[in-house]
Amino acid sequence: MTAPSKVKLNPGDTIGILGGGQLGRMLALAAARLGLKCHVYSPDPDSPAFDVVQRATCAEYADVAALELFAADVDVVTYEFENVPSGTAMILAARRPVLPDPAVLQITQDRLAEKDFVRKLGIGTADYADVTSLEGLKQAVLKIGLPAVLKTRRFGYDGKGQVLIRASNGLKEIWDELGTHAAILEAFVPFEREISVVAARGFDGHVECYDVTENEHRDHILKFSHVPANIPDELAAQARDITRRIADAFDYTGVLAVEMFVQNGTELLVNEIAPRVHNSGHWTLDGASVSQFEQHIRAIAGWPLAPQQRHGAVTMTNLIGSDIEGYADWLAKPGATVHLYGKGPAREGRKMGHVTEVRPAEKPAKTPV
Ligand SMILES: Nc1ncnc2c1ncn2[C@@H]1O[C@H](COP(=O)(O)OP(=O)(O)O)[C@@H](O)[C@H]1O
Ligand SMILES: [Mg+2]
Known part of the structure; x- marks a missing residue:
């Protein structure tokens, strides 16, 4: 049994979201604004996305x-995080379109497969080596040099x-x-900056990139x-x-984010691909x-993507752990837009909310007549 890989949605249709974190919550809010319903599936009873939908499966x-x-x-x-088990995606894909395609998950869940994929496209990454043992690590250190970053291939x-x-x-x-x-x-890349590009790709292959x-x-x-x-x-x-x-290489449908390092002023190295909406794209909510x-909802619904127009220079500040205690100060700050995720305890390192500040571009002064 195989479901069609895509179906065009109509207002009133229902999107299933795997994962119930803040990304799922913000996806469901965006879908609601477009007259679409969401059903959130998450193993965590305290999922913040459950608060904003009527249909939920725990x-x-x-x-x-x-x-x-x-x-x-x-x-x-669709999904809001990349560690959906491949078995889960396959069971669902046999019954309904799953977007982005589960084949993308298989690659982006694995840092090695991801880097191989990027390199095959002729795009730069940090030098890397596969490591499966202590002996292999010693060899890899000789090959790659130090400093270097050792990462688990999965679940980081x-x-x-x-x-x-x-x-x-x-x-x-x-x-x-x-x-x-x-x-x-x-x-280890001695980068000058870290940048990311959030982009959406529609049914027809059209891509819209944010700044x-x-x-x-x-x-x-x-x-x-x-x-x-x-x-x-x-x-x-x-x-x-x-x-x-x-x-394009993924024949992707939906929003994805690509994290890159900028080195020596002009060199771009891809660090990571997120096959989903991304924290570095939260500024787009207000900016x-x-x-x-x-944009993700439009893409997976088969609707036209919007060409983005930015409202000015934007700063997004994450409220992490105890930062949330300052929420009243942020609420009082002129020009700040506050998003709180409704999560439980503010554990260290936990993303609790974010704030966007937009500085509109100055309008050119009127020429006197
Ligand atoms: N090869 C590297 N060289 C320099 N810094 C790195 C490297 N890999 C990761 N980092 C730093 O660690 C951060 C997190 O690493 P990343 O690979 O993006 O994993 P994740 O975001 O999944 O935890 C990066 O944003 C970057 O600041
Ligand atoms: Mg990262």
Whole structure:
């Protein structure tokens, strides 16, 4: 049994979202504004996306009976995070269109497959090597050099599952601590900036890229995004072109984000691909004529994408962990738009909300007549 790979939705149809975090919540809000309904599927009873939809399933991703009921209730399935088990995606894809295609997940869930994919397109990445053992790590260090970053191939996020290696003593401890046999060693990139491009690709292959975003991390977690990135126009055009080529190569449908390092002023190296809406695109909620969330919904519904128009220079600030305690100050700040995710305890490193500040472009002074 195979479902069609795409169906065009009508207002009133239902989108199934796998994952119930803040990304799912903001997708569901955007869908509601376009007259579409959402059914959120998440194993976590405290999912913030459950608060904004009427139809929700709280079940494990391996629960076939729950997946079948979910599929029967929705017209299309999408996801808000990339670690959906491939078995889950396959069960659903047999019944309903799943967008972006689960084949994309298989690649982007695995840092090694992802980097191989990008390199095959002739796009630059940090040098890397596959590592499956302590002996292999020693060899990889000789090949790649130090400093280098050792990462688990799967399930890493917000810097989890990665270690910076500065010296070749202590490799055994580092390997044991990583606790996996599937790793990748990457050359440390002494980048000047980190940027990302969020883009949407529609049923017809048309791609709309947002302006390039510059990202600042603290403790490996995104803290600020600034738009436009402080890079020459030509480099920004190259970054968008790289993103478009990746989206085309996946025959992608929906929104994706490509994280890149800028090195030596003019060199772009792809770090990661997120097959979903992305934290570095949150500024679009208030800083652009169409948000990344709405753009994703339009794309998977088979609706026209909106050419983005940015309202000015934008800064997005993430509220992480105890930052949330300052929410009243942010609410009182002129020009700030506050988004709180309605999550439970403000654990360290947990993304609790974000704030967008838009500085409208100055209008040219009126010429006196
Ligand atoms: N090869 C590298 N060289 C330099 N910095 C890196 C490298 N890989 C990752 N980093 C830093 O760590 C951050 C998180 O790594 P990333 O690979 O994006 O994993 P994730 O976002 O899934 O945790 C990056 O945004 C970057 O700041
Ligand atoms: Mg990243």
